[in-house]
Amino acid sequence: MKSWIALITMAALTLCSLASHADDALLALREATHNIEKLSGQFVQVQSLAALNIPLESHGKFRYSNTEGLTWHTLAPIENTLLVTPDYQLKTRDANGKLNPVRTPEVLSRLFLGIFSGDTALLSSLFDISPQVAQTGWHLQLLPRQTALASQLRQIDLRGGAMVERLTFTQTNGDRRDITLTSQTVVRSAP
Amino acid sequence: MKQRSPRQKLAALLWLTALGAALLYCAVKLLGGHALESNVLALLPAQFSAAAKGKEGGDLEKRFALLVGPHDTALSVAQVLQQQLSTTPELTLNTDGDAFASALAFYRPFSQQLLSPDQRKYLRTTQARVIAEQTFQDIISPVATLRPYPLQEDPFNLGGGWADYLLKSPIEPGAMPMLKDQQSRWFLITGSVNDSPFSPSTQQALRAALADFQASYPDIELIRSGIVFHAAEATRLSQREISTVGLGSLAAIFAIVTLVFRNPRDLLIIGGVLSASAVVALAACLLLFERVHLITLAFGSTLLGLAVDYCFHLLIKYRQLGSAERAYRLLRRSLWLGVTSSIAAYAFQLLSPLSGLHQFAVFMAAGLTGAAITLAVIHPFFQTAPAALLPIWPGLYQHHVSAVYLRLSGYRKTLSLALTITALTLLGSVLQLTGNDDVRTLNTSSESLLASEAKARELLQLPDSSRFFAVNAADEQALLERTTELAQTLEQSLNGEPLPAALVLGRLVPTQNQQRADFALIQDKLYGPTGALRELCQLIPGTCSWQERAAPTFNNGLTLQADTRSIDALFPALLFSESTQSRLMLPANTELAVADGQALARQHRARYHDTPAELSAALGEFRQSATRYLLVFLVLFALAMLALYRRRAAVPISTLGLVLLISVAAATSGGLSLFHVLALLLVIGLTVDSVIFYLDIGLNAHSWLAASMASLTSILAFGLLSLSTVPVLQQFGSIVFWGLLASWLLTPAVVLLFDSSPAAEQ
Numbered sequence: 001m002k003s004w005i006a007l008i009t010m011a012a013l014t015l016c017s018l019a020s021h022a023d024d025a026l027l028a029l030r031e032a033t034h035n036i037e038k039l040s041g042q043f044v045q046v047q048s049l050a051a052l053n054i055p056l057e058s059h060g061k062f063r064y065s066n067t068e069g070l071t072w073h074t075l076a077p078i079e080n081t082l083l084v085t086p087d088y089q090l091k092t093r094d095a096n097g098k099l100n101p102v103r104t105p106e107v108l109s110r111l112f113l114g115i116f117s118g119d120t121a122l123l124s125s126l127f128d129i130s131p132q133v134a135q136t137g138w139h140l141q142l143l144p145r146q147t148a149l150a151s152q153l154r155q156i157d158l159r160g161g162a163m164v165e166r167l168t169f170t171q172t173n174g175d176r177r178d179i180t181l182t183s184q185t186v187v188r189s190a191p
Numbered sequence: 192m193k194q195r196s197p198r199q200k201l202a203a204l205l206w207l208t209a210l211g212a213a214l215l216y217c218a219v220k221l222l223g224g225h226a227l228e229s230n231v232l233a234l235l236p237a238q239f240s241a242a243a244k245g246k247e248g249g250d251l252e253k254r255f256a257l258l259v260g261p262h263d264t265a266l267s268v269a270q271v272l273q274q275q276l277s278t279t280p281e282l283t284l285n286t287d288g289d290a291f292a293s294a295l296a297f298y299r300p301f302s303q304q305l306l307s308p309d310q311r312k313y314l315r316t317t318q319a320r321v322i323a324e325q326t327f328q329d330i331i332s333p334v335a336t337l338r339p340y341p342l343q344e345d346p347f348n349l350g351g352g353w354a355d356y357l358l359k360s361p362i363e364p365g366a367m368p369m370l371k372d373q374q375s376r377w378f379l380i381t382g383s384v385n386d387s388p389f390s391p392s393t394q395q396a397l398r399a400a401l402a403d404f405q406a407s408y409p410d411i412e413l414i415r416s417g418i419v420f421h422a423a424e425a426t427r428l429s430q431r432e433i434s435t436v437g438l439g440s441l442a443a444i445f446a447i448v449t450l451v452f453r454n455p456r457d458l459l460i461i462g463g464v465l466s467a468s469a470v471v472a473l474a475a476c477l478l479l480f481e482r483v484h485l486i487t488l489a490f491g492s493t494l495l496g497l498a499v500d501y502c503f504h505l506l507i508k509y510r511q512l513g514s515a516e517r518a519y520r521l522l523r524r525s526l527w528l529g530v531t532s533s534i535a536a537y538a539f540q541l542l543s544p545l546s547g548l549h550q551f552a553v554f555m556a557a558g559l560t561g562a563a564i565t566l567a568v569i570h571p572f573f574q575t576a577p578a579a580l581l582p583i584w585p586g587l588y589q590h591h592v593s594a595v596y597l598r599l600s601g602y603r604k605t606l607s608l609a610l611t612i613t614a615l616t617l618l619g620s621v622l623q624l625t626g627n628d629d630v631r632t633l634n635t636s637s638e639s640l641l642a643s644e645a646k647a648r649e650l651l652q653l654p655d656s657s658r659f660f661a662v663n664a665a666d667e668q669a670l671l672e673r674t675t676e677l678a679q680t681l682e683q684s685l686n687g688e689p690l691p692a693a694l695v696l697g698r699l700v701p702t703q704n705q706q707r708a709d710f711a712l713i714q715d716k717l718y719g720p721t722g723a724l725r726e727l728c729q730l731i732p733g734t735c736s737w738q739e740r741a742a743p744t745f746n747n748g749l750t751l752q753a754d755t756r757s758i759d760a761l762f763p764a765l766l767f768s769e770s771t772q773s774r775l776m777l778p779a780n781t782e783l784a785v786a787d788g789q790a791l792a793r794q795h796r797a798r799y800h801d802t803p804a805e806l807s808a809a810l811g812e813f814r815q816s817a818t819r820y821l822l823v824f825l826v827l828f829a830l831a832m833l834a835l836y837r838r839r840a841a842v843p844i845s846t847l848g849l850v851l852l853i854s855v856a857a858a859t860s861g862g863l864s865l866f867h868v869l870a871l872l873l874v875i876g877l878t879v880d881s882v883i884f885y886l887d888i889g890l891n892a893h894s895w896l897a898a899s900m901a902s903l904t905s906i907l908a909f910g911l912l913s914l915s916t917v918p919v920l921q922q923f924g925s926i927v928f929w930g931l932l933a934s935w936l937l938t939p940a941v942v943l944l945f946d947s948s949p950a951a952e953q
Contacts (some may be wrong), residue, residue: 045333051343052731057330070332080328092333109332118764125266146367151292152337173341179333 026120028138032163033118034188039064041184043072048176062181064116066189074156084109107149111156115164127156130145197243199571202368206568210561213474220477226483228389237494253383255397255417256647261375268411269367269378272404276380281396284382287820293757295339295354302345303743304710305694305701307356310349311709314716322347322716330731346727347717357692357699358761361652370650374732377414377650388419389833391426398423415640416647425635429485432920435911436492444908446498447900449586452506460573461502464565468498471561472554480550487547490923491554493873496905497533498562500880503897505566510580511893515573519566520759525880525887528835530563532883533876534829540872541821551869559876585892592895596943603944610849610941617852624855628811630803632918654694654763654776657802658783660792662696662773667751668704671697674764675705677795682792685781696764696773700751710745718743814865821868828879836886839946845883846941847936850878853937854930858922870923873909874930875903881934885942893938902935 040063047056053114060074072082081093082102088109091099109124114122123129128143140158144150150172157168163184169177195203220226257276259269277284298305306314314322326347329338340350362368368379384393397419405413444465472494476483504526507516518527533555540552599606636644647653650846660677664670675697678690692698701709717723751770759765767774775797777783786801828847832840854874859867881898888894905927912924 045331048330048341049330051341056331056731074328074331078327078331079322080332082332082334084334092328092718102334112334175342177333 022176026131026140028160029140029164030118030120031140033116034162035190036064036116036118036186037066037189038187039116039184042182044180044182046178048178050174066117070113070116084113085112088113107146115167116160132157134159137165195571198396199568202567203245203572206564210470210550210565213470217470217473217477217793221820224390224392226477226482227488229393233430237524252388252418254413255382255384255388255419256651257380257401257416258414258650259369259411260377260414261412263374263376265411266367266378268408269380273367273380275400275404275602276382279396279400281385281393282382283385284380291358291761294358294761295350296333297753297755297758298350298353298357298749299340300746301706301749302340302353303713304706304711304745305353305749306709307351307352309356310352311712314712319716319721319723320726322723323730324453326723326727327730331535346724359691359693361650372650379651384419388417389422389426393422394419395427412457414650415643416651416653420640421636421644424637424640426485428635428917432489432912432915432917435915436489436909437495438497439907439909439911440492440499441902443904444495444917447904451769451896451900452510452578453581453825454578456575456733457506460506460569461499463569464502464562465495467496467565468494468558468562472558475557476550476554479553480546483554483772484547485552486919487550487554490551490869491558493905493909494555494558494562495929496873496901497555497559497876497880500877500897500901501529501562501566502892503900504880504884505570507580507897507900508888509570509573510578515570519570521888523567525883526563526566528883528887529880530559532831532879533559533872535827536609536824536872536875539824540817540869542816543818545817545865548813548817548869555872580896584896588895592939593892593943598941599940600944606944607821610845614845614852617849617856621852621855624809624859625862626814627859627864628807628814630806630810632864632866632922633810633905635917637916648779652691653779654691655779655781655822656763656776658777658788658800660775660788660795660797660799661772662775662795662797665771667770668702670771670773671700671702671751672769672777673697673795673797677775677791677797680791680794681775684787685783691778693762694764694776694778696768696775699732699762699764700749700753703750705749706749707745710743732754743949759770764883802841810865814863817865817868818863821871824875839886842886842941842946843879845945846882847875847878849937849941850874850930850934853933854926856926857929857933864919864922866919866922867926870926871930873905874934877905877931878934878938881938882942885938886946890939890946898938901936902931906931906935 017056026060038125040061042059042061044057044059044152047058049056054134057077058074059076060072062073063071069086070084072084074080074082083091083093083099085091090102090109092102093099107169110122111126114126123142125148130141130143132139142156142158144153144155152172154170154172157166157170158164159168161165163181164187165181167179167181169179171177213289249724257272259265259272273284276282318790329348330342337351337354338345338348339347340799345351361370362379368381370377384390384397386393388394401413401415405411444461445458448461452458472481472491476487504522505515508522509515512518512521537552537555537559540548546790595671634641660681662670662674662677664673674731678695678697681689682690751768755765763776764773767776785799785801785804788801791797792799825847829840829844832843836843850869854871855863855867880901884894884898909924909927909931912920913928915924
C-alpha cells in the first residue's frame, strides 16, 4: 500500500515538475522579451541544405523596435535588407533604397516578429510549445499545429538566457537553419 | 330514416378504399424521405437547374464555409466549433492543407516549363547575374517565401512562383486558416454536406450545431456561405408560410363554421372533405412528379379555400331543405360546373414550360376533384336532421345586405354607366402594366443571410458562378488558346484588372506551344551556358554538384487528358471544363453589362450567360404564356357561359371581368408577375363558384351566406400572405386579398342589378 502511495506521489510530483518546467521556460522567454522597446545586435546564420555539401553561412546585424518592427540586414556573403513591419508586412530594400513588398504567408512574418516581441499568446496559437532540457538557460521546442505549416516546417527550437540567443528552424525536407544572436543591446520601457 | 342504396354504399366503399390507398402511398413516400423539394431551381426548366452544376455533379452545391470572428480572440471559439462540426455525421470538414498539397504535387513534374506572366517578363528582362543574386537572397532570407520543391530540383523556385500565381488566395495559414478584413480577423471552417444540401436531416443537423454554438457564444460573429444555408432558410420559410396559410385557413374555417353551424358534425364533414382533397392532391403530385416542391405546397394550400366553398354551399342548403340528397341534387350542376371551370383554369397551366406550374396545376385539379367526389359520395350518409341556422345569419343578408343592393337597383342605369367607366379606366391602367419578372422575387433567403453570403464571397474572393462565358472549340489546344485570349480581352475591358488564374482554363493548363516556349526561355536564361545557374554557383560555396542534375527535360503530360480530379475542387475553371468546352466565370462584384459580355463573347466565338438575367427573362416568358393561357381560358369561359345561360351570361362575364381588373389594378403597382397570374386562378375559381351558384339556385340569404363564408375564410387565410417578407408570396397574397374582397362585394351587386331571371328574384 505504502509503495502505491509513494508511486502516485512521485507521479504527481513529476507532472507538477514538468508543468512547472514548461511554465518556467515560457516565463523565461517572456522575461527575456519583456517590455522591449528597442533591441539590436548581430546575427550569424548557418543553413544546412540537403542540396549543398557544405553549410551556407551568412551574417549581419538586426534591429527591433516595438514601433517600427524588425530590420534584418545581411552583410555577407551578399548584402540584403529585410523589414518586417508591426502589421506583419514583409519588405525588402533594393539597391536604390526603395522598399518593395515581398509576398509571403503572414504566418511566417508573424512568427518571426512574435519571437522578438515575445508574443507568447501568438506563438501558442501557432505551435504546441514544450520545454526541453537545457544545460544553461532555457530551451523551448515549437511544433506547428496547422497541417499546411507542418507540411513545410517540422519544428523550431528557441534557446536563451537573459535574452533569446539561438533560433533553429528544421524543415520537413531536412534543411536546417541556425540563427545565433550576439552582441545584443536592449532598451526596455518602464514597467 | 331513408336507407342508402347498395350503389351508394359501393361508391362510398370504393372511394374510401381509394383514399386509404392514396394516404398510404403518401405516407410511404414522405417517410421514405426525398419526397419534398426545396430547391427553387427545381421549379424551372431543366436547362437552368443543370447549368448550376459542374462536372462533379452536385459537389459544388454541397460545399459550405463558415467564418468566425471578428477578432483574434475568436480563434479558440472557432476551434471549438470546428471540433463540434467534425463530430457531426452529416458533414465532412476539409483538412486545411490537402487541396494545396495536391496542387503542388500535380504541378511538380512540370515545374521547369510553367511561367506566370510576371515570371516570364522577369526572365525576359532581367540579367542572369541579377536573377542569381535575387535567388541567393531568397535562399538565405530568414523569412522565406514558399519553396515547394527541393533546391536541387528547382533552384530558382519556379514552382513557388507558379504556385503563388495559381493559388493566390486571401486565406492565411495559421493555427486555423484566417482571412483579414481591415481590422477584423476571420477564422475559416470549410467542408461539405454528405447528402444533398436540400436534405431536411442535413439542414437540421447543421442548423442545430450552429444554434448551439451561437447560444454559447453570443458575442461571436458567424458568417455563413453555401447553398445548404439558403436551402435551410427556404425550407423553414416555406414551412412557416404553409403553416401560416394552412393554420390561418383552418382557424378561419373553424371559427366561421362554429359560429354559423354550431355543430361539431359539420366541422367533421368539412374536415373530412378537406383532408380527402389534400390527400388526393398530394398523392397525384407524388405519382406524377419525382418530388413535390414546398412552394407548390405553399401555393397549393389555396386548395383549402376552394374546396371548403363546396362544403359551405351544400351544408347551408342541407339545413335550408332538411335533406342532404335534395340539397345535393339542387347544387349538383353548379358544383360540377364550378369544379370543371376551376380545373380548366388550372389545367391551362400545364401548357407552360415551367415545371413548377405543372405541379401546381396537378395539385389543384386533383384536390378539387377529390373534394367534389368526396361530397358526392358522403352526402347520402348525412342522417340526422340538421339544426336550423340561427336567424341572425340569414337575417344578416335580409336586413342589411339585400336592402343596400336593392336600394342601389333604383339607379341601375347610372350604376351600369359607372361600372362601365370604372371597368374601362381599370382596363386602361392594366394595359399600361409592365412586367415584373425579377428572379430575385423567388429568393427565400433573409436579408441577413444574403449579407452574410456576400461578405463571405468578398472575403474568400469567390467567383460569381451565375455569370460566365461558355467557350467551345474543335480540340483541346484550340480550347485552351481561346479561353486565354478571351481572358486577355476581358481583362482589357475591365481596365486591365487581372483575372485570377484559377478562373481561366488556359492558364491552369497552358497550351503545349506556350509550355514549350516557356521551357525554351527557362533553358536559355537559367540553365544555358550563360544562364543564371552558373552565376548562382559562383555565389554558393562548395562544389555546386547539383548543377548537373538541374537540367530538366520537357514533359508533355500537362494536358486536359491528365487526371485533374485531385485539384478540380480548387479551380472553378477545371470543375466546369471538358475536353472541348469550358467556362470562364467572372470574379465577384465585376461590373460587366450584359450587352458588353455578349459582344466580347461574339468576338471570341463564345456565349455569355448572365443567369439571373436569363432566369428573369424566362420568368417573363412564363408570365406571358401563363397570361395568354388565362386569356384563352377566359374567352372559352365566356363562350361556355353564353351557351349555358344565354342572355344571363352577361352577369358572370362582367362580374369576373370586373373582379379581375380590380384585383390586378389594386395589387400590381410594381408590375405584373407570374405569381400574380397564378393567384388570379384562385380568384377566378371562387368568383365563378359564387356567380354560378347565384345564377343556378338564386341569390338569397343562404347562397349569399355560403359564398360569404367561402370568401371570408380565403380572405382571412390568404390575406396573411400579403404580409409575407418573400416577394413572391406577398404578390400572391395581395392579389387574392383584393380579388376576393371585390368578388364578395361585387358579385351579389351585379346579380341583383342585372339578372332579371326568376332565380334572382328568389
